[in-house]
Amino acid sequence: EVVMTQSPATLSVSPGERATLSCRASQSVKNNLAWYQQKLGQAPRLLIYDSSTRATDIPARFSGSGSATEFTLTISSLQSEDLAIYHCQQYNNWPYTFGQGTNLEIK
């Protein structure tokens, strides 16, 4: 099973600043990596797939990069509504696995 490790566990960023979230895979997953945003009490929402492709209606301030084992989600200018937990997920090898999540706080 591919183990996904996200860092940091909690990130505190001021509005308007850049937020950088990391996700590492225990083996190469090529570019088969997705990011999800989960607000309190809600279901996850797809943000990014294929490592860097934004999903429908996702604002341009969200961007993804990386391949193989190292991936990054960047929020270029943090908005208050971006308060959420962010999950990465690999879909290269069954069983598809998720990271433990990064809790993004607004400073």
Add this chain to the structure above:
Amino acid sequence: EVNLVESGGDLVQPGGSLRLSCAASGFTFSGHSMNWVRQAPGKGLELVSWISSSGTTTLYADSVKGRFTISRDNAKNSLYLQMNSLRAGDTAIYYCARYGSGTYYQYWGRGTLVTVSS
């Protein structure tokens, strides 16, 4: 618009059984494989099970293999998860989810809560 609505979550004793349902609308249900994904309180997401569009092929996480059974009724646009021999560790919100153009989860229901406790 794709819509997935889960139901059937409840409080159940250890060793008990429960059947979850997911009602799908807004797309051709019989043309898509489907998934169950769960999230334990304060924890990350975990894939539980997958079923092919026809229902003939299924896959399970090791943690539920032999205890859970995924099924579907394409005539009723419905997905099911039969959960037997439930354990405290199965306590979670269970989400019904559909892939997008690749095998990432583009569409999610709102989830149904299963609590296993005496």
